[in-house]
Amino acid sequence: xxxxxxxxxxxxxxxxxxxxxxxxxxxxxxxxxxxxxxxxxxxxxxxxxxxxxxxxxxxxxxxxxxxxxxxxxxxxxxxxxxxxxxxxxxxxxxxxxxxxxxxxxxxxxxxxxxxxxxxxxxxxxxxxxxxxxxxxxxxxxxxxxxxxxxxxxxxxxxxxxxxxxxxxxxxxxxxxxxxxxxxxxxxxxxxxxxxxxxxxxxxxxxxxxxxxxxxxxxxxxxxxxxxxxxxxxxxxxxxxxxxxxxxxxxxxxxxxxx
Numbered sequence: 001x002x003x004x005x006x007x008x009x010x011x012x013x014x015x016x017x018x019x020x021x022x023x024x025x026x027x028x029x030x031x032x033x034x035x036x037x038x039x040x041x042x043x044x045x046x047x048x049x050x051x052x053x054x055x056x057x058x059x060x061x062x063x064x065x066x067x068x069x070x071x072x073x074x075x076x077x078x079x080x081x082x083x084x085x086x087x088x089x090x091x092x093x094x095x096x097x098x099x100x101x102x103x104x105x106x107x108x109x110x111x112x113x114x115x116x117x118x119x120x121x122x123x124x125x126x127x128x129x130x131x132x133x134x135x136x137x138x139x140x141x142x143x144x145x146x147x148x149x150x151x152x153x154x155x156x157x158x159x160x161x162x163x164x165x166x167x168x169x170x171x172x173x174x175x176x177x178x179x180x181x182x183x184x185x186x187x188x189x190x191x192x193x194x195x196x197x198x199x200x201x202x203x204x205x206x207x208x209x210x211x212x213x214x215x216x217x218x219x220x221x222x223x224x225x226x227x228x229x230x231x232x233x234x235x236x237x238x239x240x241x242x243x244x245x246x247x248x249x250x251x252x253x254x255x256x257x258x
Contacts, residue, residue, distance in 0.1 A: 008102075008105065011101065011102075011105055012105050012108060012109060012112075015101065015105055015106060015109035016109045016112050016113055018109075019109050019110060019112075019113040020113055020116070023079065023083070023113060023117060032074075032078065033071070033074055033075045033078060033079065033117060033121055034117075034120065034121050034124055036071075036074070037067050037068070037070060037071035037074070037121060037124075037125050038124060038125055038128050040067055040070070040190075041063065041064065041067045041125060041128065041129065041133075042128075042132075044063065044067075044190065044191075045060060045063035045064060045067060045129070045133070046060075046132065046133050048060055048063060049129075049133045049134065049135060050134075053222075055221075055222070057220065057221060057222055058135070060129070060133055060135050061135055061137060061220055062217065062220065062222050064125065064126070064129040064133070064135055065145055065216050065217060065219070065220055065222070066188070066189045066190070066213060066216075066217075067125060067189070068121075068122045068125050068126065068145065068149055068216070069149060069189055069209075069212060069213050069216045070184050070189045070190075071118075071121040071122055071125055072118040072119075072121060072122055072149045072150065072153055072156075073153060073156045073180070073184065073209060073212065074121070074180065075114055075117045075118040075121055076114050076118060076153045076156035076157045076159075076160050077156050077159055077160045077163070077176055077179070077180045078160070078176055078180070079113075079114050079117065079160060080110065080114065080157060080159075080160025080161050080163070080164050081159070081160040081161075081163035081164050081167070081172055081175070081176040082164070082172045082173055082176055083110075083160075083164065084110075084160070084161060084164025084165060085163070085164045085165075085167050085168060085169045085171075085172035086169045086172070088164070088165070088168075088169065088252070089168060089169030089170075090169075093252075093256070094256065097256075111157060114153075114157055114160075115150055115153075118149070118150060118153060119146065119150060122146055122149055123146075126142065126146075137220075141219060141220065144219040145216060145219045145220065148215050148216050148218070148219055149216055151215075152211075152212045152215045152216065152230070152231075152234050153212070154234065154238045155208045155212070155234050155237035155238040155241050156208070156209075156212070158237075158238055158241035158242045158244075158245050159179070159208070159241050159245075160176075161241075161242075161245035161248075161249070162241055162244045162245040162248055163175055163176055163179065165245060165248035165249050165251075165252050166248050180209075183207055183208070183209040184209055185200075186200050186203060186204050186207055186209075186210070187204055187207050187209040187210040187212070187213050188204065188210070188213055189209065189213055193210075193224075208233070208234065208237040208241075211225070211229070211230045211233040211234050211237075212230075212234060214229075214230045215227065215230040215231065215234065218230065
């Protein structure tokens, strides 16, 4: 008698549903990633809606895009950095190793769920900016900004994985905050880059979040570099951070299962 074996597609969908339930049932994850960007935009974005930049751009649109980049990046870095570290601490990775689930499917499900929550965080913020702030953009422009935010988040996913496999469950939240918040600040996500300290302005062009922000701002005409430059930097950072994450993963696997 031959047993039926589920295809990779159904297995991936089942694992995605499991990951979504896991993240959604953790209030700290859902609240911080979905609500915090709205709170930040309320304080630092809404007061400037309707004002214009020296280049004639709506400050509200620029800030909404900035905080959307922060929101999506936060999901990627915090979700992977803290989530993977917590799973290691609870030895869920050991449990998953004992199942027939292919490691590639487990990883793919995490990436898809991160993209879904990142998309949800951006859509909630966009809806808030539209309803409360009265911000208006053409439908195609909304889609362009969203696509850039998701496409450019790959190095941040890799960064989250690297932290998740290097830091322990207790240290991961502090390490993620020490990494991501300074990156976001120095890249101009909270205030215009030209208003940052001079030394920060000189460092910013070498940061992944700077080029991530530039990619998003390019959709609304606020970028300071071509799209190709932003994509090139982000691709390079993706390769480097994935290499670091892979080394950390292999070291962890060797330590636990060798």
